[in-house]
Amino acid sequence: MSSRRNFIKYILSGIIGFPLLKGIRANYKPKVVVIGGGFGGSTVIKYLEKYIEKLDLILIEKKKNFYTCPFSNYVIGGFRDINQNKFSYHNMIKRGVNVVFDNVKYIDSENKKIQLNNIKISYDWLVLSPGIGFKWDSIIGFNKKDSIKYPIAWSGGQDSSMLFKKINSLEDNSKLIIVPPDYPYRCPPAPYERACLIAHFLKKKKRKFKIIILDKKDSFTKKELFLSVWKKLYPNSIEWIPRSKGGIVNEFNSKENYVVLKSGQKVFGDFFNLIPDQKASDLIFSSRLSSQEWCQINPVTFALKNHSNIHVIGDSINAWDMPKSAFSAYSQAKVCAENLKNIIFENKIEAPVFLNTCYSLAAENYGFSISSWYRTNSEKNRIVSLGSKSSPTNASNAERAREARESYDWYSSITQELYS
Amino acid sequence: MKNKIKIFLIVIIYSFPVYSDDYDRINIKTIAENCNGCHGYNGDGVGIKKSFSIRNKNYEYFINKMTEYRMKKNGNIMNRLVSVLSEEDIIGLANYYYPKN
Numbered sequence: 001m002s003s004r005r006n007f008i009k010y011i012l013s014g015i016i017g018f019p020l021l022k023g024i025r026a027n028y029k030p031k032v033v034v035i036g037g038g039f040g041g042s043t044v045i046k047y048l049e050k051y052i053e054k055l056d057l058i059l060i061e062k063k064k065n066f067y068t069c070p071f072s073n074y075v076i077g078g079f080r081d082i083n084q085n086k087f088s089y090h091n092m093i094k095r096g097v098n099v100v101f102d103n104v105k106y107i108d109s110e111n112k113k114i115q116l117n118n119i120k121i122s123y124d125w126l127v128l129s130p131g132i133g134f135k136w137d138s139i140i141g142f143n144k145k146d147s148i149k150y151p152i153a154w155s156g157g158q159d160s161s162m163l164f165k166k167i168n169s170l171e172d173n174s175k176l177i178i179v180p181p182d183y184p185y186r187c188p189p190a191p192y193e194r195a196c197l198i199a200h201f202l203k204k205k206k207r208k209f210k211i212i213i214l215d216k217k218d219s220f221t222k223k224e225l226f227l228s229v230w231k232k233l234y235p236n237s238i239e240w241i242p243r244s245k246g247g248i249v250n251e252f253n254s255k256e257n258y259v260v261l262k263s264g265q266k267v268f269g270d271f272f273n274l275i276p277d278q279k280a281s282d283l284i285f286s287s288r289l290s291s292q293e294w295c296q297i298n299p300v301t302f303a304l305k306n307h308s309n310i311h312v313i314g315d316s317i318n319a320w321d322m323p324k325s326a327f328s329a330y331s332q333a334k335v336c337a338e339n340l341k342n343i344i345f346e347n348k349i350e351a352p353v354f355l356n357t358c359y360s361l362a363a364e365n366y367g368f369s370i371s372s373w374y375r376t377n378s379e380k381n382r383i384v385s386l387g388s389k390s391s392p393t394n395a396s397n398a399e400r401a402r403e404a405r406e407s408y409d410w411y412s413s414i415t416q417e418l419y420s
Numbered sequence: 421m422k423n424k425i426k427i428f429l430i431v432i433i434y435s436f437p438v439y440s441d442d443y444d445r446i447n448i449k450t451i452a453e454n455c456n457g458c459h460g461y462n463g464d465g466v467g468i469k470k471s472f473s474i475r476n477k478n479y480e481y482f483i484n485k486m487t488e489y490r491m492k493k494n495g496n497i498m499n500r501l502v503s504v505l506s507e508e509d510i511i512g513l514a515n516y517y518y519p520k521n
């Protein structure tokens with residue numbers, strides 16, 4: 001009986017839910033809950049705020065302050081204070097958004113309820129932008145506990161300061177090991193930017209050092225740019241060992257300070273930054289929302305496959321050609337907000353256009369970027385790139401300095417839009 | 421059996437959205453909203469960087485500047501971003517930022 005009732009309720013909410021909202025429940029404000037106040041979630045809020053008279057808009061975020069991952073490598077490079085990357089939700093609250101600070105344990109999608117630490121919140125529509133999770137089995141001997149002593153620094157915040165402290169305390173002739181994750185992962189250029197900025201700091205400090213990047217991949221984004229810059233700015237100080245040259249790391253031994261390559265060879269180091277392979281946020285799996293590592297979505301509405309009234313954006317989704325970046329999450333969030341509003345108010349769905357631009361610094365005043373526009377394919381079932389374009393490899397120092405400054409303009413623009 | 425119906429319904433709901441008739445004609449607003457990433461909400465420029473505003477110029481200046489970015493290969497970011505846009509997109513954007521009435 002109860003399952004039958006649920007079933008009927010299910011049909012009602014899914015199919016004739018719209019007329020109900022419009023007709024009998026004319027005064028009813030549909031309840032839209034956004035989980036995750038990072039780049040994706042905060043953008044959805046910003047672009048749905050215009051309809052706050054007609055929508056009951058709630059953000060659930062587990063942390064009181066948001067520390068951005070963008071520019072966290074600048075902290076690791078010793079030329080930015082971590083507090084410059086910190087944003088609060090005060091202004092969002094002032095703008096009239098209902099912000100709930102709590103940890104979401106799981107989502108009961110059948111009953112449209114969200115389980116927080118102590119209470120449950122119901123929703124009519126749910127937007128998730130909870131970021132990434134780690135695959136803790138990707139490096140034997142390196143798990144969540146070890147990441148306290150050996151910070152991954154892949155989620156912004158104090159981790160980046162801790163990593164910087166470690167680098168600052170290195171002696172002359174230190175050997176640093178960086179292990180980037182396999183695709184797909186959050187911010188494809190970030191491990192290589194990090195190598196540059198660590199080198200930048202140690203060079204400025206007049207330390208002798210060697211950075212070894214042990215990679216599971218044979219290529220990476222902006223590779224030509226990075227390789228030429230390493231040669232120019234840090235000759236013989238950064239060595240990249242790709243997969244085909246034996247770069248795969250299987251194991252970490254924290255007691256004796258070495259990693260073991262697939263070949264069995266041990267590589268000793270004085271500093272380790274191991275970045276595990278990634279998957280969608282843990283919340284996706286505790287809520288049984290996806291049987292695959294990344295959420296499968298409709299690229300026009302960001303509706304989660306096989307679940308009604310749940311939309312997912314940002315790092316947790318498979319976005320086909322789009323990389324996992326703050327700019328991508330921001331771009332997806334606007335389309336999601338627009339078309340979710342269109343669904344709720346029974347308007348026509350708009351065709352999306354997405355953009356991504358990722359700036360990387362190779363030194364404090366030395367930047368370059370990659371960008372691409374994206375559309376959906378004609379079947380509307382995937383996001384496709386219209387062609388990536390990077391800064392030229394032969395740019396002058398003045399042009400690199402200009403792009404470095406522009407990265408700050410982008411950062412202040414996007415963070416002010418979302419958090420001021 | 422019930423599950424089968426349920427799955428069927430989920431599929432219907434999932435593909436429920438009604439696409440606009442001119443779906444393939446990209447809405448200029450959706451292009452412009454991506455410009456906000458560097459030029460601020462509504463392209464208004466932000467904080468100290470008012471100089472980054474797209475809106476504090478005029479229609480002609482905008483068309484000229486965007487056309488220049490589109491034609492010249494000077495390797496700056498706007499150059500790379502605009503090279504993908506069509507003349508029609510640029511005019512559409514100009515009308516969006518500088519509505520005639």
Ligand SMILES: Cc1cc2nc3c(=O)[nH]c(=O)nc-3n(C[C@H](O)[C@H](O)[C@H](O)COP(=O)(O)OP(=O)(O)OC[C@H]3O[C@@H](n4cnc5c(N)ncnc54)[C@H](O)[C@@H]3O)c2cc1C
Nearest residue numbers: 036038039040062069070104131187314315324325326327
């Ligand atoms: C070193 C580094 C450098 C980077 N540099 C750039 C860059 O220059 N440019 C760029 O575009 N991108 C950059 N990125 C990538 C960017 O940080 C991410 O792609 C972006 O943050 C994704 O946005 P999101 O909304 O998916 O997730 P996030 O921004 O991580 O937001 C997720 C939010 O959800 C909250 N949350 C998660 N689970 C729960 C729960 N159970 N309950 C309540 N709240 C929850 C989290 O606290 C968090 O606030 C960088 C990343 C790294 C690691």
